[in-house]
Amino acid sequence: MRIRLERRLKPSRAAGILVPLISLILALAFGGLILLATGANPLVTYKAMAVGAFGSRYAISETLVKAIPLILCGLGVAVAFRMRFWNIGAEGQLAMGGFAAAWVALFLPGLLPDLPPKWLLPLMIVAGMLAGAVWGLIPALLRAFVGVNEVITTLMMNYIAILWIEYLFYGPWRDPKGYGFPGTAPFPQEAWLPRYPGTRVHLGLVFAIVAAIVLWLVLTRTKWGYEVRVIGENPRAARYAGISLWRNFLLVMLVSGALAGLAGVGEVAGISHRLQKGLTVGYGYTAIIVAWMGQLNPWGVVLVGILLAGLLVGGDQIQITMRLPAAVALVLQGAILFFMLGGVLFNQYRLRVDVGLRRRPVRPTLPAEGGES
């Protein structure tokens, strides 16, 4: 019997939908084995996670709260990945967005006493998006003009950004009335993003949806969106077609960083109302999975963002109710990505199993072929 891979002439649409679903199921099965091996009951655990994430009005609202940064960062990562620019710096870009928004909220009213209070929030949003964009631009410049590997630079800049905001809220920006809690003083009320009554779901959700719509239009309906896709699929062809690589590196990273920066604004202005420990909890890394599992498609990112937010909220729940580490959620995320990666193959290839009923003609003059799959 021989198993071979055969390239499909056209990518399979059915596989595009089935692969993420089957990956999720297989990842849950795989995660179940790890749970079993360490003495936890997988069925009970998963049920508790599902109830914790989607089982009540409160649970769903908390899932949406976490979906906001995941969707925004996921959209940013997806744009960059479409061009095969590997931005894994969403975490740092989010942190810098939070930092800039906090600076505006805490210090700008003091510097400009005549500033109308209603301007504060828009300025925070602009500042946060700018800061994220600048943080994303540095690796793009290095890649465009020196050719430096962006995987490493974007990642190293995460560590630097996180240490920078930690320095601020442990050090000079720490609230003197905070009883030693690592965080700044609370923002003035004008700097709070409006919330849906009775929940922590804030205006960021609207930003995320709008961003997805705009991005979808730009990527599918404009020349620039087309250029990004061509560069991702075939950089050499893009060059021959006169598409500027360096210009697009910079543009894509400005957009990508700004989206992650906006996520940071949402976290500080919508949730914590201050810059504090716990701003960087890994949304930027989970966003990579959101983007890939959503097949770099804005609508896919929105759907998967909500799904993976549920996984995170569920993970927090089992930590509280079953005293199991919330890291289970992270293990499952990694596992989902493995199965997705393996599964994407079936978009482009089909498996052909030769059972050996039809014998291949024997060619006695040639040496036997190797048994490679």
Next chain:
Amino acid sequence: MTIALITSILWVTIRAGTSLLYATIGEILTERAGILNLGVEGIMIVGAVTGFAAAFHTKQVWVGVGVAMLAGAVMASIHAFLSVSLRAEQVVSGLALTIFGTGLANYLGQRLGPNGAPLVGMVGPKFTPVSLPGLADIPILGKSVFNQDVLTYATYLLVPLLWYFVNRTRPGLHLRAVGENPQTADAMGVHVAGIRYFYTIVGGMLIALGGAHLSLAYTPGWTEGLTAGRGWIAVALVIFATWDPVRAVVGAILFGGINAVQFRMQAAGTTIPAAFLNMLPYAFTIVVLVLITWWEGIRKRVGAPGALGLPYAREEKR
């Protein structure tokens, strides 16, 4: 500067550089076969937690080393399967390995202590520095270079052997051929897929050993986030080393040295905030990477294996 200070900085430099060196040469082997494994951070941290857990429960450091390497082999074989057999996107597969590894290590760290309790804060067996008889009397070097633990001494032998293996032996030639030009290697009769599996897994074992050096020798014990980005620094060091195990030593010493200076300054009570000192290795990684990329670009030398990160399928022409 006194002799004692130089000796102590050199001692810490080598100690801190060991885990980086293992991870870097592991990744060099992998990349030489044409497989880009960005899961170094994840493999290291899983190596650290499994190695420490095994050593803690069996009271044997060497069992810890063995288990860590086994865990590294399992992790790397996931990447090999996805990259070689399923021709998946290697960048994303490596990222998945890092995310998965970080989660798994945190999970295991909370479950593998005595009776399912967390491992954090447990004290287990560890490798201690041993001074080499005869060599210990050399000034400066005796108390630094020749006063290390067994895992560090092993690198003194491993690096030259590996250099010889890669550059001067027939299997080493096959390894390079597979990474540079798999089509030609295949035509030569070299089993491309097999070789890529083999070196990805061996590389993973070395990377995990680097993680185990952290939890069993450098900072004995387990805490979450123990590797603190060292895996990523190792990925950068591979580029710095231009895929040469001997130059990897220079990189490991450079970055080990930064750690040593950082400790010295903190111990001396500097006024520079700790956060800025902690940024040093990451900022330095970017600077070094920019300089080396620029320099290699000027010399028009491309150090990377020709087929790095590209899947190979015999039936498809490129």
